[in-house]
Amino acid sequence: MAATGDRLESARSRAIAAIDHYAAEMRHVEGSRLGEGLIATRALKDRVEAVFAEGLRRFDQSGEYAADGAIDLVAWLRSKCKLSGGAAAERVGIARQLQHLPQTSKAFATGELGYQHVAVLARTAEHVGAGAVRKAEASLLALADTMDPGQFTGVAKNFEHRIDAQAALAEANRAHQRRYLTISEPLDGIVRIDGLLDAEAGALVRNAVNASLPPAKDDDRTPGQRRADRLVELCQPRAFGSADGAGPRPHLIIRASVETLLGTPDAPGGELDGGTIVPAETVRRIACDAAISRIIGKGELDAEITRASRSTPAATRRALAARDRGCVAEHCNRPAQWTDSHHVKHWIDQGPTTMSNLILLCRPHHRKVHEGGWDLQRLATGRWALIRPTPRSRSA
Numbered sequence: 001m002a003a004t005g006d007r008l009e010s011a012r013s014r015a016i017a018a019i020d021h022y023a024a025e026m027r028h029v030e031g032s033r034l035g036e037g038l039i040a041t042r043a044l045k046d047r048v049e050a051v052f053a054e055g056l057r058r059f060d061q062s063g064e065y066a067a068d069g070a071i072d073l074v075a076w077l078r079s080k081c082k083l084s085g086g087a088a089a090e091r092v093g094i095a096r097q098l099q100h101l102p103q104t105s106k107a108f109a110t111g112e113l114g115y116q117h118v119a120v121l122a123r124t125a126e127h128v129g130a131g132a133v134r135k136a137e138a139s140l141l142a143l144a145d146t147m148d149p150g151q152f153t154g155v156a157k158n159f160e161h162r163i164d165a166q167a168a169l170a171e172a173n174r175a176h177q178r179r180y181l182t183i184s185e186p187l188d189g190i191v192r193i194d195g196l197l198d199a200e201a202g203a204l205v206r207n208a209v210n211a212s213l214p215p216a217k218d219d220d221r222t223p224g225q226r227r228a229d230r231l232v233e234l235c236q237p238r239a240f241g242s243a244d245g246a247g248p249r250p251h252l253i254i255r256a257s258v259e260t261l262l263g264t265p266d267a268p269g270g271e272l273d274g275g276t277i278v279p280a281e282t283v284r285r286i287a288c289d290a291a292i293s294r295i296i297g298k299g300e301l302d303a304e305i306t307r308a309s310r311s312t313p314a315a316t317r318r319a320l321a322a323r324d325r326g327c328v329a330e331h332c333n334r335p336a337q338w339t340d341s342h343h344v345k346h347w348i349d350q351g352p353t354t355m356s357n358l359i360l361l362c363r364p365h366h367r368k369v370h371e372g373g374w375d376l377q378r379l380a381t382g383r384w385a386l387i388r389p390t391p392r393s394r395s396a
């Protein structure tokens with residue numbers, strides 16, 4: 001053991017000497033060569049991550065971290081390797097999945113595949129099982145080669161959705177469950193805003209916050225300051241539109257196939273502006289109140305559905321606000337301007353966009369009905385009860 005330790009120590013000294021040498025050479029590089037140097041530096045870091053992942057896999061199997069008093073490997077990485085909880089969990093996920101993904105493992109070890117792409121593949125394997133990823137490994141790796149990690153995440157999410165729509169929905173629901181927002185008390189005149197949103201809500205907020213005029217010539221605000229100002233503007237009451245909610249709907253562009261809208265079992269997910277993939281049920285909810293801007297599908301069906309009147313006309317919307325007053329869910333008191341008009345029978349299933357088939361639901365209740373799978377039941381009071389799905393009818 002001592003001899004092995006000595007050999008590792010001497011290899012480490014030589015690696016450090018090599019890095020010092022590399023750093024000295026980098027300092028002499030300028031212009032376009034400097035860009036190449038930066039790319040090469042990232043690639044070096046990824047090679048080291050591959051070495052780390054391989055070692056971590058064996059360390060995980062040995063259970064040696066327990067000898068240091070750590071309750072699990074993530075805790076050990078946090079305290080010994082100074083990683084954040086998220087960074088530690090990501091590396092443990094990679095170490096555990098790579099042994100089941102031989103091509104990914106090889107490409108990572110040889111530097112053909114970068115760390116962030118590997119992280120995306122490992123996460124996908126965690127969600128749908130390494131076996132499913134292994135079957136498509138070659139084509140996923142070919143795509144990884146042409147995309148940045150953000151684009152590749154979109155591809156991986158779509159792949160997950162194809163593999164297991166139900167699992168993707170469950171994951172989206174988990175992501176939704178993690179949402180929070182905190183707004184601190186002012187400290188030294190500063191209020192800190194911090195939070196997490198699911199993909200759809202995030203896209204909505206990002207679109208709203210980014211949708212401002214381009215900076216004027218003498219606008220010296222940073223992009224971050226402009227976004228902050230925009231957020232404050234949005235919170236001023238005038239921006240909410242008319243009191244009955246008949247004003248313009250929040251703008252969200254989504255691409256979806258006819259199969260996705262119909263809820264066909266192996267249909268792909270929908271794609272938000274920016275490439276994020278969302279589950280089919282989310283597409284059906286968003287489409288319920290007409291934010292779908294592009295539907296891809298087979299010829300005639302496509303034309304027929306594009307013609308269908310799915311957006312609630314302003315007059316109908318006003319009549320709905322007068323009839324329902326707000327969200328119709330039992331015990332809910334959210335006002336009309338915070339509601340969507342929900343098709344009791346979805347328009348894609350030939351439900352008409354008329355008063356008899358429309359009710360107002362606030363966003364949380366609308367989401368429960370679609371993604372949550374809750375049933376609606378009309379009550380004598382004119383309100384609607386939401387019936388929790390039985391575990392048998394929906395596994396998500």
Ligand SMILES: [Zn+2]
Nearest residue numbers: 285288342343
């Ligand atoms: Zn709906």
Ligand SMILES: [Zn+2]
Nearest residue numbers: 327332362365
């Ligand atoms: Zn409600």
